[in-house]
Amino acid sequence: MIRAATAFLLSVLLYSPGIAQSERDDPSLISLVASERAFARTSVKIGARSSFMMYFADDAVVFRPHPVKYKEAMKNVPLPKNPTEATLEWEPLWADISRSGDLGYTTGPSVWTDHSPAKRPTYYGFYFSFWKKQPTGEWKVVFDVGTELPGPYDGATTLQSPVTIKPNESGKKMNAEDQRSSLMDAERGFLELARKDGVQKALGEILDKETRLYRQKVQPIVGIDSIQAYFSNKPYPSTWDPLEASVAEAGDLGYSYGSYTVRNGDKPGDDEKGYYLHAWRRDASNRWKLVAEVTSPLPPDAAKAKQ
Secondary structure, X not given: OOOOHHHHOOOOOOOOOOOOOOOOOOHHHHXXXXXXXXXXXXXXXXXXXXXXXXXXXXXXXXXXXXXXXXXXXXXXXXXXXXXXXXXXXXXXXXXXXXXXXXXXXXXXXXXXEEOOOOOOOOEEEEEEEEEEEOOOOOEEEEEEEEEEOOXXXXXXXXXXXXXXXXXOOOOOOOOHHHHHHHXXXXXXXXXXXXXXXXXXXXXHHHEEEEEEEEOOOOOOEEOHHHHHHHOOOOOOOOEXXXXXXXXXXXXXXXXXXXXXXXOOOOOHHHOEEEEEEEEEEEOOOOOEEEEEEEEEEOOHHHHHHHO
């Protein structure tokens, strides 16, 4: 599910606020990470649910398990009697932002801990959130998703970000709708290439060298070689249908989400169905590259109801 889903199920992990700052000296990126960390501190102080209401945009989307606007989905759900009886903590370890400074994402490990007498099992996860700068200048989460980890996160704990890429800006400028359409075209082109030439070749064409893959009960997988190796013996979605996309003003960073199906056998009942989030960034040649993929499988009953 997601960090937001953790508000529904509650999930996620703790790291000290003293983690090294990103090497990119970008004021917008620094302010984005600062907002994420302030969000995490607020969650511990007043509870996850209330902090989500503070830091999520009114139209922020989560999977519950189908795509919904978080605030609409939660407006009639009673607040817990003790908001801090369980704590949801997280820390951004990878972040990026558009050249225009209006759209960015953060991702990192998280942990949900129950402090009540029930002592429910600790839940470890990894979140992925897109943030958008509001007209007021503050950052708000516009998309939140995540996966469950098999145990505590065991990777690097230093905040990092991709190397800044200066794309070739020759040619005509595209308006916002054209940028969105170009991203949706990239989604459909990826699917067409996978069907025509196979998943391994399609992944080689579309992935970035630092692409991050998120799957349930698996530590994040990073890099083309590692991702291709992972799918050498595991099925990749056989089909996916993009539902919506959003692109930064500079046209260099964006995200899309939609539904997917993974064929796990000859019977339709064996298929895995769910929703995905794709993060995209243009490379130096202005080609869209997939820099992150997160899948959120539907529970069996929800998948059957959707058929």
